[in-house]
Amino acid sequence: xxxxxxxxxxxxxxxxxxxxxxxxxxxxxxxxxxxxxxxxxxxxxxxxxxxxxxxxxxxxxxxxxxxxxxxxxxxxxxxxxxxxxxxxxxxxxxxxxxxxxxxxxxxxxxxxxxxxxxxxxxxxxxxxxxxxxxxxxxxxxxxxxxxxxxxxxxxxxxxxxxxxxxxxxxxxxxxxxxxxxxxxxxxxxxxxxxxxxxxxxxxxxxxxxxxxxxxxxxxxxxxxxxxxxxxxxxxxxxxxxxxxxxxxxxxxxxxxxxxxxxxxxxxxxxxxxxxxxxxxxxxxxxxxxxxxxxxxxxxxxxxxxxxxxxxxxxxxxxxxxxxxxxxxxxxxxxxxxxxxxxxxxxxxxxxxxxxxxxxxxxxx
Amino acid sequence: xxxxxxxxxxxxxxxxxxxxxxxxxxxxxxxxxxxxxxxxxxxxxxxxxxxxxxxxxxxxxxxxxxxxxxxxxxxxxxxxxxxxxxxxxxxxxxxxxxxxxxxxxxxxxxxxxxxxxxxxxxxxxxxxxxxxxxxxxxxxxxxxxxxxxxxxxxxxxxxxxxxxxxxxxxxxxxxxxxxxxxxxxxxxxxxxxxxxxxxxxxxxxxxxxxxxxxxxxxxxxxxxxxxxxxxxxxxxxxxxxxxxxxxxxxxxxxxxxxxxxxxxxxxxxxxxxxxxxxxxxxxxxxxxxxxxx
Ligand SMILES: Nc1ncnc2c1ncn2[C@@H]1O[C@H](COP(=O)(O)OP(=O)(O)OP(=O)(O)O)[C@@H](O)[C@H]1O
Ligand SMILES: [Mg+2]
Numbered sequence: 232x233x234x235x236x237x238x239x240x241x242x243x244x245x246x247x248x249x250x251x252x253x254x255x256x257x258x259x260x261x262x263x264x265x266x267x268x269x270x271x272x273x274x275x276x277x278x279x280x281x282x283x284x285x286x287x288x289x290x291x292x293x294x295x296x297x298x299x300x301x302x303x304x305x306x307x308x309x310x311x312x313x314x315x316x317x318x319x320x321x322x323x324x325x326x327x328x329x330x331x332x333x334x335x336x337x338x339x340x341x342x343x344x345x346x347x348x349x350x351x352x353x354x355x356x357x358x359x360x361x362x363x364x365x366x367x368x369x370x371x372x373x374x375x376x377x378x379x380x381x382x383x384x385x386x387x388x389x390x391x392x393x394x395x396x397x398x399x400x401x402x403x404x405x406x407x408x409x410x411x412x413x414x415x416x417x418x419x420x421x422x423x424x425x426x427x428x429x430x431x432x433x434x435x436x437x438x439x440x441x442x443x444x445x446x447x448x449x450x451x452x453x454x455x456x457x458x459x460x461x462x463x464x465x466x467x468x469x470x471x472x473x474x475x476x477x478x479x480x481x482x483x484x485x486x487x488x489x490x491x492x493x494x495x496x497x498x499x500x501x502x503x504x505x506x507x508x509x510x511x512x513x514x515x516x517x518x519x520x521x522x523x524x525x526x527x528x529x530x531x532x533x534x535x536x537x538x539x540x541x542x543x544x545x546x547x548x549x550x551x552x553x554x555x556x557x558x559x560x561x562x563x564x565x566x567x568x569x570x571x572x573x574x575x576x577x578x579x580x581x582x583x584x585x586x587x588x589x590x591x592x593x594x595x
Numbered sequence: 596x597x598x599x600x601x602x603x604x605x606x607x608x609x610x611x612x613x614x615x616x617x618x619x620x621x622x623x624x625x626x627x628x629x630x631x632x633x634x635x636x637x638x639x640x641x642x643x644x645x646x647x648x649x650x651x652x653x654x655x656x657x658x659x660x661x662x663x664x665x666x667x668x669x670x671x672x673x674x675x676x677x678x679x680x681x682x683x684x685x686x687x688x689x690x691x692x693x694x695x696x697x698x699x700x701x702x703x704x705x706x707x708x709x710x711x712x713x714x715x716x717x718x719x720x721x722x723x724x725x726x727x728x729x730x731x732x733x734x735x736x737x738x739x740x741x742x743x744x745x746x747x748x749x750x751x752x753x754x755x756x757x758x759x760x761x762x763x764x765x766x767x768x769x770x771x772x773x774x775x776x777x778x779x780x781x782x783x784x785x786x787x788x789x790x791x792x793x794x795x796x797x798x799x800x801x802x803x804x805x806x807x808x809x810x811x812x813x814x815x816x817x818x819x820x821x822x823x824x825x826x827x828x829x830x831x832x833x834x835x836x837x838x839x840x841x842x843x844x845x846x847x848x849x850x851x852x853x854x855x856x857x858x859x860x861x862x863x864x865x866x867x868x869x870x871x872x873x874x875x876x877x878x879x880x881x882x883x884x885x886x887x888x
Contacts, residue, residue, distance in 0.1 A: 284787055304790040311791045317784035321806045321883075331792035334802065382792065 241290035252442035268439035490554015655860030676824035687770035753835025777811025
């Protein structure tokens with residue numbers, strides 16, 4: 232077994248709140264795994280169970296094959312990059328970075344060499360003597376990273392490390408993090424509630440909700456084959472149309488929504504006629520045609536135009552189905568086959584999509 | 596025209612601050628600055644036939660510093676101040692550490708228990724030690740009635756030991772409070788970061804908690820030293836002849852000896868020493884606070 236960290240049925244409750252409710256997860260050497268989920272779903276608690284700041288009520292936690300449930304944090308071979316950085320305010324940047332080696336009794340000269348090496352890695356050689364309060368947010372972030380990585384842990388835990396940075400810096404730090412992780416070959420367990428960040432960084436994503444992992448897979452798995460409505464809604468945008476299974480025709484399911492519109496979707500798992508379901512359709516998968524045009528590809532349903540929102544790189548168009556349900560269409564401004572600028576509210580339009588793009592879930 | 600407008604603007608701008616800060620400023624002036632100036636002035640005069648003669652000279656200071664007796668009292672007082680500070684420090688630190696990091700649900704009760712004695716009379720709290728340490732006090736009663744000793748122990752009271760013991764008890768809250776305050780301010784994330792980087796609890800204490808609480812320790816040490824150095828109740832009640840301190844000498848100069856100028860000179864010396872300690876302390880505090888903030 233070459234998992235660096237594995238959790239087996241780990242549970243942790245605070246009073247009546249089940250923060251982590253039976254999490255099972257195994258992380259391979261050098262892997263980048265992200266815990267993704269809404270606020271309060273138990274991401275931080277899961278990390279703290281691994282680092283040892285919380286003790287599990289039930290289940291087992293292994294680090295490098297050793298059960299560590301009863302091992303205190305300072306004897307676990309993991310390191311953490313804290314959300315608030317938690318740089319020691321009374322120590323210089325170099326002393327902060329060298330702290331881990333120093334408390335382990337490494338010789339001074341050796342510490343100095345390693346500190347210089349890791350400061351160079353994060354590009355802060357000239358800040359060695361600075362105090363933490365003299366650094367910018369991005370610089371503190373790098374120091375926190377160097378301070379953790381210098382110990383060469385089996386696995387590095389990062390709790391929303393970029394959330395305090397502005398959008399631009401965040402993007403460049405994401406790339407830096409990813410490169411650093413590849414070069415060092417250390418496994419990262421990364422916590423975020425930003426699904427785009429998770430996509431960019433991860434080898435695998437564990438989507439969490441209410442203390443459980445609801446889906447575990449590669450970014451493509453999660454995005455293209457979400458396991459349930461929650462994942463489909465949390466990862467990327469989606470239109471959800473509730474309806475009932477009306478007909479099954481070979482490999483295609485026909486669904487009738489509450490307004491009587493008929494939708495088609497691929498039959499990916501067994502469903503029975505009459506079953507209440509939800510059809511999910513990404514705004515990017517939908518094309519828009521004039522109401523009269525009938526030679527579009529894929530399945531088409533009639534709708535009326537509502538409004539256009541111009542977002543620069545994309546345009547978001549909202550249309551209404553006969554039953555009143557709203558559907559969002561998204562695409563590059565030049566990618567539309569009709570002149571969306573000429574549309575007036577109430578104009579008839581046709582919503583078209585390739586049948587394979589639709590997903591069907593049980594209605595929760 | 597413009598001048599009148601200017602005046603009213605100035606009036607309006609200063610009316611608030613003057614109303615708010617005026618009274619306390621006057622109070623300090625009348626009851627702190629003026630008496631100190633009087634003491635300072637008197638220290639350069641002399642006494643003849645029980646009358647203060649306004650005859651400028653440095654004799655009082657020569658007598659205070661040059662005289663073996665007074666130099667010794669100053670030295671003994673300072674030494675008691677240092678000893679009390681050094682003994683109270685670990686006690687206060689342990690107590691504050693316990694309250695801040697270990698006690699959890701009991702921390703408020705503990706805080707309350709440490710601070711409550713400050714509400715009772717200072718005199719009473721010193722007097723209690725007379726009842727504990729005296730010849731027929733609690734300790735001797737227990738020891739003689741159990742037969743542990745035949746004669747009541749006499750070294751328990753009326754010496755520097757009893758003065759130190761009493762002052763440690765009296766001043767513990769003054770040392771505890773600033774340390775507790777600075778410990779409570781420490782972000783628990785620092786302690787977790789330290790553990791995360793491999794430091795066992797004792798290491799974290801030495802490398803993180805102690806440095807971050809230094810401002811509180813320094814403040815507490817200044818309080819404790821200055822208050823014990825200048826105390827006169829404890830030496831008066833439990834000090835005896837061997838436990839005499841500089842404040843007792845000063846009081847006797849203003850009372851029985853009726854030598855206000857010499858008493859003033861001693862008071863000025865005490866003030867200088869205390870101010871020097873405060874200045875050094877604040878300097879150290881600023882340095883450690885700068886590192887902490
Ligand atoms: N020390 C604690 N005491 C009581 N409840 C806690 C404690 N820590 C976490 N919880 C609760 O456990 C649940 C999970 O919290 P956790 O911090 O793990 O969420 P999270 O996924 O990290 O959320 P966020 O994205 O907001 O950081 C929440 O309901 C939270 O209120
Ligand atoms: Mg969190």
